[in-house]
Amino acid sequence: MNPAVTETVNDSIFAHDHHLPGQKLPTDIPEDLLRKTPLNLPNASELDVLRHYTRLSQKNFSIDTQFYPLGSCTMKYNPRIAHALASLPGFARLHPDTPAPAMQGLLQVLWELQEWLAAATGMAAVSLTPAAGAQGELAGVAMIRAYHLARGDTGRNKMLIPTAAHGTNPASAQMAGFEVIEIPNLPDGDLDMAALDAHLGPDVAGIMLTNPSTLGVFERRIAEIARHVHAAGGLLYYDGANLNAILGRVQPGQMGFDVMHLNLHKTFATPHGGGGPGAGAVAVQERLRPFLPLPTVLQEPHGALRWMSIEDLPQSIGQLSAHGGNIGVLLRAHAYLRRLGRSGVGRVSAYAALNANYLLKELQRLGYQAAFPERRASHEFILSVSDLHKATGVRALDVAKRLLDFGIHAPTIYFPQLVPECLLIEPTETESKATLDRFVAVMAQIRQEALEQPELLREAPHHLPVGRLDEALAARKLDVSAAPE
Amino acid sequence: MSKIPESLRYSSTHEWVEDLGDGRYRVGITDHAQALLGDLVYAEVPEIEKNLQAGTVCGVLESVKAAADLYAPIDGKVLERNEALNDSPQLLNEDPYGQGWMMVVAAESSAYAGLMDAAAYANIAEA
Numbered sequence: 247m248n249p250a251v252t253e254t255v256n257d258s259i260f261a262h263d264h265h266l267p268g269q270k271l272p273t274d275i276p277e278d279l280l281r282k283t284p285l286n287l288p289n290a291s292e293l294d295v296l297r298h299y300t301r302l303s304q305k306n307f308s309i310d311t312q313f314y315p316l317g318s319c320t321m322k323y324n325p326r327i328a329h330a331l332a333s334l335p336g337f338a339r340l341h342p343d344t345p346a347p348a349m350q351g352l353l354q355v356l357w358e359l360q361e362w363l364a365a366a367t368g369m370a371a372v373s374l375t376p377a378a379g380a381q382g383e384l385a386g387v388a389m390i391r392a393y394h395l396a397r398g399d400t401g402r403n404k405m406l407i408p409t410a411a412h413g414t415n416p417a418s419a420q421m422a423g424f425e426v427i428e429i430p431n432l433p434d435g436d437l438d439m440a441a442l443d444a445h446l447g448p449d450v451a452g453i454m455l456t457n458p459s460t461l462g463v464f465e466r467r468i469a470e471i472a473r474h475v476h477a478a479g480g481l482l483y484y485d486g487a488n489l490n491a492i493l494g495r496v497q498p499g500q501m502g503f504d505v506m507h508l509n510l511h512k513t514f515a516t517p518h519g520g521g522g523p524g525a526g527a528v529a530v531q532e533r534l535r536p537f538l539p540l541p542t543v544l545q546e547p548h549g550a551l552r553w554m555s556i557e558d559l560p561q562s563i564g565q566l567s568a569h570g571g572n573i574g575v576l577l578r579a580h581a582y583l584r585r586l587g588r589s590g591v592g593r594v595s596a597y598a599a600l601n602a603n604y605l606l607k608e609l610q611r612l613g614y615q616a617a618f619p620e621r622r623a624s625h626e627f628i629l630s631v632s633d634l635h636k637a638t639g640v641r642a643l644d645v646a647k648r649l650l651d652f653g654i655h656a657p658t659i660y661f662p663q664l665v666p667e668c669l670l671i672e673p674t675e676t677e678s679k680a681t682l683d684r685f686v687a688v689m690a691q692i693r694q695e696a697l698e699q700p701e702l703l704r705e706a707p708h709h710l711p712v713g714r715l716d717e718a719l720a721a722r723k724l725d726v727s728a729a730p731e
Numbered sequence: 732m733s734k735i736p737e738s739l740r741y742s743s744t745h746e747w748v749e750d751l752g753d754g755r756y757r758v759g760i761t762d763h764a765q766a767l768l769g770d771l772v773y774a775e776v777p778e779i780e781k782n783l784q785a786g787t788v789c790g791v792l793e794s795v796k797a798a799a800d801l802y803a804p805i806d807g808k809v810l811e812r813n814e815a816l817n818d819s820p821q822l823l824n825e826d827p828y829g830q831g832w833m834m835v836v837a838a839e840s841s842a843y844a845g846l847m848d849a850a851a852y853a854n855i856a857e858a
Contacts, residue, residue: 717795718770
């Protein structure tokens with residue numbers, strides 16, 4: 247914008263210059279708080295910015311471009327139709343403060359989703375409001391706490407958590423004020439019942455379980471665990487992290503769980519792994535219904551729908567979001583379930599388990615060691631490359647880095663911490679056999695390289711824009727400053 | 732195999748304890764522990780004066796692979812902490828029994844005597 251132009255050309259169009267006029271600084275800012283140097287803002291043309299971000303996006307590994315067997319994360323295809331439906335203007339342009347009588351369509355969708363999730367999990371009631379898995383967990387353990395306190399049972403301050411539980415559980419229990427007691431798992435992956443019984447007592451609020459566990463195996467004695475915990479007055483919390491493995495097959499409610507959360511963004515068709523937004527709906531048995539977080543959707547006897555308030559649910563653990571949670575994620579979950587139907591939901595877990603067990607057998611055939619060779623995999627499984635590490639010094643990290651050279655996202659490594667040099671592999675139900683077979687072929691080549699030229703792995707990746715990073719240096723000398731040093 | 736000095740005593744949670752005399756004991760993590768954790772990037776050592784209870788969490792260790800709890804190997808009170816670990820957590824990897832020490836605690840000699848000797852710890856570490 248050349249000011250000389252507006253001065254010399256008398257044309258009214260130039261009177262609508264959209265740039266803000268220069269603002270004078272307020273005079274009451276202390277001198278020592280004023281910047282001495284100009285703010286270091288990038289100064290690039292719009293086209294250069296567009297190219298910059300497009301180029302960055304092309305460097306991304308993503309589920310849309312590559313196989314992404316990141317164990318414990320369920321990186322599956324999210325059908326585009328779910329997003330298309332959630333983006334309909336009637337939903338997307340609806341103001342959150344619209345009075346309930348004018349938003350019956352959205353409330354109908356949310357109410358149906360509550361009902362469907364309750365049916366799918368074998369629970370009595372659902373609140374969709376938690377905005378992420380971690381918030382769902384916190385809401386769940388807060389409800390356990392509220393339940394005991396409402397009964398005057400004030401001494402229950404311990405939460406039992408198996409070593410094979412999802413990694414976030416101890417943090418949620420601690421945030422809710424519980425002392426965390428770790429219960430070991432046996433060498434076959436099941437919970438150590440003797441250790442469980444030794445800790446059960448009048449000071450135990452409950453147990454947080456993931457089933458199948460993060461060891462990639464189904465907890466076979468879950469009914470017995472539920473009996474023992476309930477007999478001791480505790481409640482069972484189900485972490486929905488691995489719900490993909492059991493969807494439509496077995497319900498947490500049947501297993502004896504009292505409360506659970508579902509990662510709707512993960513299992514029900516929202517792209518995830520990028521930091522949100524998510525949805526961590528919670529489902530409860532009848533005795534925990536009074537404590538559900540708000541708002542939830544209520545159907546009146548005559549059929550009209552409205553948000554429930556604290557007047558409806560005075561014992562609620564409280565309001566967890568201003569407007570019913572992350573509606574976009576909830577809409578996609580509804581669309582996804584609607585498309586799948588009752589039989590389709592069961593096929594999700596069937597193919598997730600089939601793909602995982604097919605990969606496990608093929609990789610075992612190549613010589614890779616399964617962490618639990620006598621167990622059938624759930625929807626994911628663990629390999630340990632301890633044998634390679636002993637033979638040639640190659641570590642799980644090196645195998646993971648080498649996979650990147652073949653355009654495959656690395657599996658989860660070094661988690662769970664129980665298994666040394668482990669790879670946690672989750673192919674998901676949406677990968678074709680051809681993709682799985684290519685992964686097997688690449689893993690065969692990597693195993694051969696590990697044995698014959700281990701330095702090739704230790705220096706990988708070789709074909710990416712950035713080579714092997716010094717992870718320890720990066721973590722020890724954190725540099726997150728925007729200003730040039 | 733990892734180093735397990737004969738002169739120290741050990742906990743099942745992979746800490747070593749050195750008798751400095753006068754009821755003072757130096758504490759760190761074992762060579763086996765640092766090898767399992769990998770490159771350490773952060774260590775949170777309990778504050779001075781803090782009372783420790785054997786077998787309970789008293790700090791945090793973070794490596795590029797994992798975050799792990801630090802357990803107190805012995806009942807006692809923290810007298811000194813190794814401030815050098817704030818800037819150089821790699822000392823835990825490079826010299827776990829020397830410059831990578833974590834704290835000095837005041838404790839009873841009977842508690843120290845209850846810890847494992849090197850041979851007993853070797854059975855755990857190399858199992």
